[in-house]
Amino acid sequence: MDEKLVADIRERYQRVLERIEAAAQRAGRDPRSVRLVVVTKAQPLEVVRAALKAGVRILGENYAEEAVEKINSLKDEFVVEWHMIGHVQSRKAALVAAHFDLLHSLDSLKLARRLDAFCAQAGRVLPAMLEFNVGGEESKFGFPAWDEKAWPSLLPEVEAILQLSHLRLRGLMTMPPLFDQPEQSRPYFQRLRRLQEFLAQRFPQADWSELSMGTSLDYETAIQEGATFVRIGTAIVGSRPSH
Numbered sequence: 458m459d460e461k462l463v464a465d466i467r468e469r470y471q472r473v474l475e476r477i478e479a480a481a482q483r484a485g486r487d488p489r490s491v492r493l494v495v496v497t498k499a500q501p502l503e504v505v506r507a508a509l510k511a512g513v514r515i516l517g518e519n520y521a522e523e524a525v526e527k528i529n530s531l532k533d534e535f536v537v538e539w540h541m542i543g544h545v546q547s548r549k550a551a552l553v554a555a556h557f558d559l560l561h562s563l564d565s566l567k568l569a570r571r572l573d574a575f576c577a578q579a580g581r582v583l584p585a586m587l588e589f590n591v592g593g594e595e596s597k598f599g600f601p602a603w604d605e606k607a608w609p610s611l612l613p614e615v616e617a618i619l620q621l622s623h624l625r626l627r628g629l630m631t632m633p634p635l636f637d638q639p640e641q642s643r644p645y646f647q648r649l650r651r652l653q654e655f656l657a658q659r660f661p662q663a664d665w666s667e668l669s670m671g672t673s674l675d676y677e678t679a680i681q682e683g684a685t686f687v688r689i690g691t692a693i694v695g696s697r698p699s700h
């Protein structure tokens with residue numbers, strides 16, 4: 458084990474936790490209402506293990522197969538909450554249903570139905586957030602939500618997902634367009650929060666409490682706008698190795 462790597466990650470992790478706490482306090486929020494998901498996609502097992510040794514307990518991964526290898530390698534050593542934050546292809550639904558504690562990126566009714574069927578077989582309920590594309594970029598996944606006037610057209614699919622008994626909706630997630638100034642993300646975070654209010658009005662019986670938004674570049678802005686999960690990779694575990 459590379460002790461320097463553990464020490465470096467621990468220091469960056471602590472610094473980010475402090476900044477999260479300060480951002481929550483500035484926004485008049487309870488710092489415990491914001492949870493930090495450390496994103497280890499594309500990072501080798503050694504980096505993931507170092508993050509766990511540094512005290513990290515919630516990990517976010519984007520690729521089901523890569524994540525399941527890590528989960529299996531680490532499950533005897535550490536207790537970890539594994540979050541799937543990337544687009545899930547239909548044929549990977551079984552892996553996600555079997556191995557993850559929370560899905561941030563539920564982006565279609567078709568995927569929801571497949572996950573529900575696998576969870577039913579496994580006798581479990583998977584908590585999930587709906588991913589919305591609030592910026593309108595074609596490259597982004599998520600239910601289309603950049604045009605607020607078109608929000609009512611999202612309702613039938615949301616209603617169908619709410620009826621699936623082995624998925625439990627917990628809130629909303631987004632990945633806004635990439636900017637270099639955190640302030641530029643703010644309108645997108647605000648839009649996701651307005652959408653949360655819209656959905657909560659239409660489906661008051663459901664739980665819309667979680668807002669997963671904000672990455673290394675803009676998490677303090679996201680916290681100001683109501684994020685309950687921030688997803689941070691590079692600021693804690695360093696840049697991703699290129700493939």
Ligand SMILES: *Cc1c(COP(=O)(O)O)cnc(C)c1O
Nearest residue numbers: 496542632672673688689690691
């Ligand atoms: C990679 C990724 C992150 C983390 O991005 P960083 O810039 O490394 O903090 C967050 N959310 C999603 C969906 C990602 O794919």
